[in-house]
Amino acid sequence: MNVNATDNVLMAEVGAGQVQKLAVLFERHHRGLFRYFVSLNRNREASEDLVQDVFFRMLRYRASYDPKQSFTAWMYQIARNASVDQAQKRRGEVIGIDEYTDKRADTAAGPEESAALGQDLTLLRQALDRLPPDKRELLVLSRFEGIRHEELARILDCEVGTVKVRVYRAMRALEQAYMGLLGEKTA
Amino acid sequence: MNCEEAKLDLGEYLSHSLTEARELEFAEHIATCEACRGETERLGTLWKGLALLPGMMPAPGDNVRERFYESLAAYRHGMASSRPTLKERFAAFWPAVAFAMLVVGVGIGYMARPAAPVANGTEVAQLRGEVSSMRQMVALSLMQQQSAGERLRGVSWAYRAAPQDTEVLSALLETVNNDGSVNVRMAAVDALHTFGSSPVTRTAIVQSIKKQTSPLVEIALIDLLVDLKASEMATELRKLEADASLEAGVRERARWAIGRLVQ
Numbered sequence: 325m326n327v328n329a330t331d332n333v334l335m336a337e338v339g340a341g342q343v344q345k346l347a348v349l350f351e352r353h354h355r356g357l358f359r360y361f362v363s364l365n366r367n368r369e370a371s372e373d374l375v376q377d378v379f380f381r382m383l384r385y386r387a388s389y390d391p392k393q394s395f396t397a398w399m400y401q402i403a404r405n406a407s408v409d410q411a412q413k414r415r416g417e418v419i420g421i422d423e424y425t426d427k428r429a430d431t432a433a434g435p436e437e438s439a440a441l442g443q444d445l446t447l448l449r450q451a452l453d454r455l456p457p458d459k460r461e462l463l464v465l466s467r468f469e470g471i472r473h474e475e476l477a478r479i480l481d482c483e484v485g486t487v488k489v490r491v492y493r494a495m496r497a498l499e500q501a502y503m504g505l506l507g508e509k510t511a
Numbered sequence: 512m513n514c515e516e517a518k519l520d521l522g523e524y525l526s527h528s529l530t531e532a533r534e535l536e537f538a539e540h541i542a543t544c545e546a547c548r549g550e551t552e553r554l555g556t557l558w559k560g561l562a563l564l565p566g567m568m569p570a571p572g573d574n575v576r577e578r579f580y581e582s583l584a585a586y587r588h589g590m591a592s593s594r595p596t597l598k599e600r601f602a603a604f605w606p607a608v609a610f611a612m613l614v615v616g617v618g619i620g621y622m623a624r625p626a627a628p629v630a631n632g633t634e635v636a637q638l639r640g641e642v643s644s645m646r647q648m649v650a651l652s653l654m655q656q657q658s659a660g661e662r663l664r665g666v667s668w669a670y671r672a673a674p675q676d677t678e679v680l681s682a683l684l685e686t687v688n689n690d691g692s693v694n695v696r697m698a699a700v701d702a703l704h705t706f707g708s709s710p711v712t713r714t715a716i717v718q719s720i721k722k723q724t725s726p727l728v729e730i731a732l733i734d735l736l737v738d739l740k741a742s743e744m745a746t747e748l749r750k751l752e753a754d755a756s757l758e759a760g761v762r763e764r765a766r767w768a769i770g771r772l773v774q
Contacts, residue, residue: 492518499553
């Protein structure tokens with residue numbers, strides 16, 4: 325199996341019937357997808373289900389994939405649809421907002437990094453949590469997953485100019501939430 | 512490059528995805544504009560911090576990988592369309608069972624709740640009135656200050672005003688329409704959300720879009736109408752969508768908003 329092939333080539337091959345190659349795409353992307361979902365719904369179990377759902381939908385709709393288009397954009401479009409479908413199914417259920425707090429993972433970015441940046445990363449994470457879902461989604465996709473504005477426009481089905489405005493507004497909202505939390509902490 | 516363009520390019524500047532020529536223009540602008548330089552530094556620090564957050568987040572459990580490979584193997588062997596096993600049938604019913612248990616639990620909790628303490632109604636109303644007046648006074652006085660930072664503080668106080676406080680609403684609308692700073696205008700747009708249930712606010716939002724010179728604020732106002740689910744404003748949004756004097760991004764956002772409001 326060629327594991328150095330680009331995502332687009334691999335997905336095209338999956339579409340042509342070599343479904344075992346989806347495993348390479350899974351290994352490359354399931355963590356990013358999980359982060360995306362858990363940032364939106366703050367629920368580990370639901371996010372793990374959604375990761376499964378996305379790869380299942382990729383198999384199901386593999387024939388519809390156009391290799392000329394970005395695989396990442398296609399995958400996150402599927403992810404957004406899966407997330408909306410699950411939210412509709414789970415409407416009315418109570419989901420704990422802190423379920424994704426993971427002490428084991430907290431060691432990955434400790435006080436040294438915080439100090440180096442002159443900011444409190446725990447507060448920054450809380451500030452991100454306080455943003456409305458659309459702003460949080462935009463920052464997760466652009467910063468966590470490194471998706472460029474052109475691809476974001478495809479994923480969000482809007483113009484690149486709109487993405488620019490929305491990214492700016494999301495950053496401003498993050499700053500306000502962060503400063504608010506900092507004020508609460510020092511008060 | 513002006514300040515408005517710099518704000519739009521900020522995200523790509525921070526992620527190093529501007530073209531070389533555009534990045535140079537951006538750098539030249541922030542070298543001479545103190546406000547944009549300050550904003551770039553502040554948001555740039557947050558941007559760097561954001562890159563470290565994935566390391567603080569949980570990783571998916573090992574079962575995710577196991578389940579994926581099981582599903583893939585099943586699919587490859589043509590088992591995806593076969594009859595579900597007993598375990599899979601139970602898995603399908605599990606959300607319904609969990610939900611039923613949740614409803615029963617909430618019901619028991621409600622019935623077993625302690626009685627609420629009885630407060631002196633007049634005292635509470637009086638205190639509430641005093642606090643409300645104080646918040647209004649602070650918000651109104653700060654929004655009239657010379658300094659943009661003080662006006663921003665005033666806008667943040669507006670969140671604490673009562674939704675029926677027409678004086679604070681008027682001050683916010685005045686800020687949205689006439690404040691010299693885009694940042695203050697955008698903060699005021701967000702604060703209008705508190706007053707969004709009033710038809711007066713919704714009409715004022717549409718009128719304000721027409722008065723704006725900044726696409727950033729225009730789009731923020733359109734987004735606010737969507738947040739408020741102001742479907743009665745769809746006709747006005749259609750006019751904006753057809754208005755050739757507006758920027759393409761604003762017209763596109765109006766089209767998006769119509770799609771969201773008229774479903």
